Amino acid sequence: MSVENTPATAAPAKARVRRLPPEFNILVVLIGMALMFEALGWIFEGQSFLFNILRLRIMILQVSVIGIIAIGVTQVIITSGIDLSSGSIVGATAMVAASLAQSSDYTHAIYPHLTNLPAIVPMIAGIIVGGLGGMINGGLIAWTGIPPFIATLGTYVSIRGFAKWYTRGNPVSFLTPQFDYIGSGIVPVFIFLICAAIFHVVLGYTRYGKFTYAIGANRQAARVSGINIKRHLLLVYTIAGLLSGLAGIVTAARAQSGQSGMGVGYELQAIAAAVIGGTSLTGGAGRIWGTVFGTLILGVVTSGFTFLNINDYLQEMVLGGIIVGAVIVDQFRQARRAKV
Amino acid sequence: MLSPTTMKAVRESGAVPQASWLMEIEGVCKSFPGVKALDDVSFQLKRGTVHALMGENGAGKSTLMKIIAGIYTPDSGSFKLRGQEIKLVSPLDALENGIAMIHQELNLMAPMTVAENIWIRREPINRFGFVDHGKMHDMTAALFRDLNIDLDPDTTVGSLSIANRQMVEIAKAVSYESDVLIMDEPTSALTDKEVTHLFAIIKTLRAKGKGIVYITHKMNELFEIADEVSVFRDGHYIGTKDAAAVTREDIIRMMVGREITQMFPKDDVPIGEVVLSVKDLSLQGVFSNVSFDLHKGEILGVAGLVGSGRSNVAETLFGVTPATSGTIHIAGREVVMTSPQVALAHGLGFLTEDRKETGCFLMLDVQQNMQVAVLSGEYIRGGFVRQGALTKVCEAMRDALRVKTPNMQERVENLSGGNQQKVLIGRWLLTKPRILILDEPTRGIDVGAKSEIHRMVSQLAGDGVGIIMISSEMPEILGMSDRILVMHEGRATGILNRDEADQVKIMELASH
Incomplete structure (x- = not known):
C-alpha cells in the first residue's frame, strides 16, 4: 500500500471540527484586565485608561523588547527547556552593538577607527553575539546533557560578566542617528510584531515547528521517530539567542547607549509572558499568539498600575502573583485534560 | 554483511530478494x-x-x-x-x-494531533516549504480507511483512549510500510470490544503479508x-x-x-484470627465494593490483569489514595485510612509495584534505604537520629535477608534487582508489620533471588504476619497463596481457596 500517493477518492473523512483555540482565553483575560483598568481609571483618576494614544504607545513600546525575547523563550519552553540567560544576552549585545554604532563626533569611542559605520554593522554584530550565546546554551544542553536550568544559569552569570568586561563597566554612548532609529517611534513594536508573525508561521507550519513540539511532548517518541534531538535543541536555543540579541540591539537603540546592566530581569519577564500566554512548562504546548497576549498582559498590568499611581514595589509583588496564578491555571487545565 | x-x-x-x-x-x-x-x-x-x-x-x-x-x-x-x-x-x-514496534508504554506525543504523530519527520511539504496540513489529514484518513480505523486525524492524541492511541501507533507503523510489526502485550489495557477491533486490524495486516511478532501472557x-x-x-x-x-x-x-508447586514453597502454618477486614471498599471510578478478610499467618494472593485495580486497592489500603466509601477494620477496630502515616501506625507495610519509581531511593545507600520507614519513635531521641542503634538493626536485617552488597554505604542503584527488593522488604520488616502488602514482589528478578524471596514471605507468614501478595505470575499466585482474590475491571470477581484454585479458574474470573 502506498500512502504517498493518496487515492483521488480520499476526501476528508469528516468535516474538521473547529474549536476555540486556548489563546482565546488569554485574549479574554487581556481584554478583561484592560477594561478593569478603564473602570478603575474613571473611578479613581477621572480619566480613560485605554483611550489615550500616548499611554497605549508607551505601554506597547515598554513590552516590545520583552516580547521579542519571549518569542524565543516560548520555543525553548515548548521543548521543555528554560532560558535564564536572555537578559544577560541583551546586556552583552547592547554593549557590542553600541560599541560599533558610535558616531565620529565622539572622541573617546571604543573603536576610534570604527565610527560612523552603517547601522547594519552593529546589527549584524549584535545578532551574532546573541546567536553565539544561544549556541553555547544549546551546545551545553544537547551534548553534555546538563539540565537547561543549570546551563543557562551558568551563561546568565558569564554573559553578564562579558557585558561588564567588554568596556570594563563603562557605558557606550554617542551613537549614530541611523542606529538610534531602530529604537525610535514605534519601530520596536514593528520588530516585535514581525518576529511574532514569522515565528507563528514557523512553529505552526514547518518541520522545525513540528520537531520543537515533538521533543517537548515526548522526547523518547521524538527520538524513536528519528528526530535529531541534539541538533534541533541547538537550533532552538540559538534562535532564542538570536532573538535576545535583537532585543539587545533595540534596547541599546532606544536608550541611545549601551550599558552593561541592560536587560537585568528580562529573562524572568519573558518567561512570565510565555507562561501567562499558555505555554506549558512541561513542554509540548504553547503558541506564539498566546505569548503575544501574555506580553501585552504584562504591559497592561505595568502601565495600569503606574496609571493608578500604585507603588513600583507593590507592582512587582502583584506581578509575581500573576505569574504564579497563570501556572496554577495551567495545571488545572492539564489536570482536567488528563481526566477526559 | x-x-x-x-x-x-x-x-x-524494489529488488528485494525473495527469502x-x-x-x-x-x-x-x-x-x-x-x-x-x-x-x-x-x-x-x-x-x-x-x-x-x-x-x-x-x-x-x-x-x-x-x-x-x-x-x-x-x-x-x-x-x-x-x-x-x-x-x-x-x-x-x-x-x-x-521493522516497527508498537510500544507497550506508547511512544506518542500527547499534545500533538493524530496526523502530526503519524507523519512526524515525514510531513508532506508544499512548494513553499510549509507543512501541508490538508494533505497530511488526507494521507492519515486514507491510512485509517485502509486499516478500518475510525479516528479523526485532527484530534490530539492526549484526548484519545489507550486503545485508540494503540491504533495510532499501529497506523504509524504501517505508514512506514513495515514488514515486521512487534506488539508487546497490546491487549493489556483494552476492553473486550477493543480487543476484537484490534484483532480485526491484525488480521488485515496479516492478509497484507506482514509478519507480526505478538507477545502475550494470555x-x-x-x-x-x-x-x-x-x-x-x-x-x-x-x-x-x-x-x-x-x-x-x-x-x-x-x-x-517444572512442577509448579515445588518451585513456590508455602509452609503450612496455623491460620489465626482476622487481622484485616475490608468491606465494600471503593475508590470512585477506579474500583468498587471490594471486600475480603485477611487472617494472621495467611497469604492472600491477588490475581487479575494489569489495570484490573489490584494495585489501586493496595494503594487505598495503605492510605495513598483514600477510599471514597467502604470500611477497613484492623484487628477488629475501624480505621479511617487517610494517609500512609495512619497505615504505618496501624502496622501496615507496603512493598510497591515499581521498585525503581516508588520503592528505592536509587541515589541513596543501603542503610538510608532500609531505615527510612523507622525514622520515628524508638530510633529518635531529642530530635536526633540514633544512628548507632539503627545501623546495628539494619546490618542484622541485611544478614538475615542475605542482601548481597559490599557494605551498607553502597548506593542501591548498584545492586541487582533481587537485592534491591530485599532491601525494600527489609525496610518494611524493620517496622515490625502485622500486615504486609506485596505488589509484584518478584517482578524482574532472577530465579534464585525469586525463590529466596518466596521463602522469606513464607517465613513471615509463619511468624504471624498477614500478607497480601499481588502478582501477575500465575505459578507464584498458585504456589504461594492460601486464598486467591481475583479482580477484573475494578471488581473482586471471586475468592478461591488454595485447593480449588487453578490457572483456568483464575483466568476465567480475571477475564469474565
Whole structure:
C-alpha cells in the first residue's frame, strides 16, 4: 500500500471540527484586565485608561523588547527547556552593538577607527553575539546533557560578566542617528510584531515547528521517530539567542547607549509572558499568539498600575502573583485534560 | 554483511530478494551485568503470519523483541532480514528497514494531533516549504480507511483512549510500510470490544503479508490470533509450535518446565484470627465494593490483569489514595485510612509495584534505604537520629535477608534487582508489620533471588504476619497463596481457596 500517493477518492473523512483555540482565553483575560483598568481609571483618576494614544504607545513600546525575547523563550519552553540567560544576552549585545554604532563626533569611542559605520554593522554584530550565546546554551544542553536550568544559569552569570568586561563597566554612548532609529517611534513594536508573525508561521507550519513540539511532548517518541534531538535543541536555543540579541540591539537603540546592566530581569519577564500566554512548562504546548497576549498582559498590568499611581514595589509583588496564578491555571487545565 | 543503509537502498530499489523467511534469528546471545538474558536463541518469522512469543516474566521475550526492534544489539548470533544479514544500530534504523514496534508504554506525543504523530519527520511539504496540513489529514484518513480505523486525524492524541492511541501507533507503523510489526502485550489495557477491533486490524495486516511478532501472557489470545507460537524460558529458546496443533497444557509445560508447586514453597502454618477486614471498599471510578478478610499467618494472593485495580486497592489500603466509601477494620477496630502515616501506625507495610519509581531511593545507600520507614519513635531521641542503634538493626536485617552488597554505604542503584527488593522488604520488616502488602514482589528478578524471596514471605507468614501478595505470575499466585482474590475491571470477581484454585479458574474470573 502506498500512502504517498493518496487515492483521488480520499476526501476528508469528516468535516474538521473547529474549536476555540486556548489563546482565546488569554485574549479574554487581556481584554478583561484592560477594561478593569478603564473602570478603575474613571473611578479613581477621572480619566480613560485605554483611550489615550500616548499611554497605549508607551505601554506597547515598554513590552516590545520583552516580547521579542519571549518569542524565543516560548520555543525553548515548548521543548521543555528554560532560558535564564536572555537578559544577560541583551546586556552583552547592547554593549557590542553600541560599541560599533558610535558616531565620529565622539572622541573617546571604543573603536576610534570604527565610527560612523552603517547601522547594519552593529546589527549584524549584535545578532551574532546573541546567536553565539544561544549556541553555547544549546551546545551545553544537547551534548553534555546538563539540565537547561543549570546551563543557562551558568551563561546568565558569564554573559553578564562579558557585558561588564567588554568596556570594563563603562557605558557606550554617542551613537549614530541611523542606529538610534531602530529604537525610535514605534519601530520596536514593528520588530516585535514581525518576529511574532514569522515565528507563528514557523512553529505552526514547518518541520522545525513540528520537531520543537515533538521533543517537548515526548522526547523518547521524538527520538524513536528519528528526530535529531541534539541538533534541533541547538537550533532552538540559538534562535532564542538570536532573538535576545535583537532585543539587545533595540534596547541599546532606544536608550541611545549601551550599558552593561541592560536587560537585568528580562529573562524572568519573558518567561512570565510565555507562561501567562499558555505555554506549558512541561513542554509540548504553547503558541506564539498566546505569548503575544501574555506580553501585552504584562504591559497592561505595568502601565495600569503606574496609571493608578500604585507603588513600583507593590507592582512587582502583584506581578509575581500573576505569574504564579497563570501556572496554577495551567495545571488545572492539564489536570482536567488528563481526566477526559 | 550489508550495512543498514545499503539494505534500505536495496529495499527502496524494489529488488528485494525473495527469502523463505521474513526474518531469521539464530544463536543470539545477550548478557547484561549479572544476567544472561538470552542464551543461544533462535527465532524465525514467516510472511503473513502472527507469531506469538510466550514465556514467564524474565524468560527473554522482551530482550529478544528489543533486539529485533534495534533497541539492543546482540552480543553474538546472526540476524537475517529477508534473507540478508543485517545489523541494526538504532530503533530508527529498524524502522527504516521495515521493522516497527508498537510500544507497550506508547511512544506518542500527547499534545500533538493524530496526523502530526503519524507523519512526524515525514510531513508532506508544499512548494513553499510549509507543512501541508490538508494533505497530511488526507494521507492519515486514507491510512485509517485502509486499516478500518475510525479516528479523526485532527484530534490530539492526549484526548484519545489507550486503545485508540494503540491504533495510532499501529497506523504509524504501517505508514512506514513495515514488514515486521512487534506488539508487546497490546491487549493489556483494552476492553473486550477493543480487543476484537484490534484483532480485526491484525488480521488485515496479516492478509497484507506482514509478519507480526505478538507477545502475550494470555492463552486464549494465542488460540484466537496466533499462527505459530514460540516459547522461551529463562533466556533459552524452548521451541516453536503450530498454534492450531497445541493445547494450553503443552504451552504451560513448555513455559514452566517444572512442577509448579515445588518451585513456590508455602509452609503450612496455623491460620489465626482476622487481622484485616475490608468491606465494600471503593475508590470512585477506579474500583468498587471490594471486600475480603485477611487472617494472621495467611497469604492472600491477588490475581487479575494489569489495570484490573489490584494495585489501586493496595494503594487505598495503605492510605495513598483514600477510599471514597467502604470500611477497613484492623484487628477488629475501624480505621479511617487517610494517609500512609495512619497505615504505618496501624502496622501496615507496603512493598510497591515499581521498585525503581516508588520503592528505592536509587541515589541513596543501603542503610538510608532500609531505615527510612523507622525514622520515628524508638530510633529518635531529642530530635536526633540514633544512628548507632539503627545501623546495628539494619546490618542484622541485611544478614538475615542475605542482601548481597559490599557494605551498607553502597548506593542501591548498584545492586541487582533481587537485592534491591530485599532491601525494600527489609525496610518494611524493620517496622515490625502485622500486615504486609506485596505488589509484584518478584517482578524482574532472577530465579534464585525469586525463590529466596518466596521463602522469606513464607517465613513471615509463619511468624504471624498477614500478607497480601499481588502478582501477575500465575505459578507464584498458585504456589504461594492460601486464598486467591481475583479482580477484573475494578471488581473482586471471586475468592478461591488454595485447593480449588487453578490457572483456568483464575483466568476465567480475571477475564469474565
